[in-house]
Amino acid sequence: MTEAEAKAWLTTSLGVSRETMESLDAFVAFLKRESASQNLIAASTIEDIWSRHIVDSAQLLTFMDRSQPETKWLDLGSGAGFPGLIIALLTDFDVTLVESRARRIEYLQRAVEMLDIGGRVTVMGMPLERMKTAPFSVISARA
Structure with missing residues (x-):
């Protein structure tokens, strides 16, 4: 799947709006900037971010x-925000990101603020x- 095909899949298969695509674009730009200073995703996948990371995360919604x-x-182990941040951008779900590494925690907090999704x-x-035990509808972990 090319990057263009990945973006097209999001709009045709999941009905992602133009506004949400703009938020996803902003997140991708933020992730690329941050990846220059910390190893958020493999360098070999940066050029395939939409097909390797965004669609990979978004496809969970089809199940x-x-x-x-x-x-x-x-x-769990949210790291670069996959799939949690993508799920939060594509839905109105309440999403909890669990991360124990200090630099990733700070990165995730800045991403949430930049994307204006702190309420959810x-x-x-x-x-x-x-963590305190609490009920969740869905549990994900991507490693």
Whole structure:
């Protein structure tokens, strides 16, 4: 899948709006800038960000009933924000990102602020074992 095909898939298969595509573009630009100073994604995948990371994250939505009210998504080891930040941009789900590395925590917090999704996205800067037990509708981990 080319980058153009990946973007087309998002709009045709998931119905992603122009405004959301603009937010995804802003996130990709932010991720590329940040990747220059920390190893967020493999350098070999930077030119294929849409097909290797964005669509890979977004495709999870095709495996679930998106009409469930009050979906709560838990993303373990969020790292560069995949899939958690992408899910948050594409849905109105409450998303919790769990990350224990200080630089990644700070990066995720800045991404959430830049994308203006702080009302629905929580960055838990701690190991999973330290989190309070809570119910979640979906749990993801991408490594």
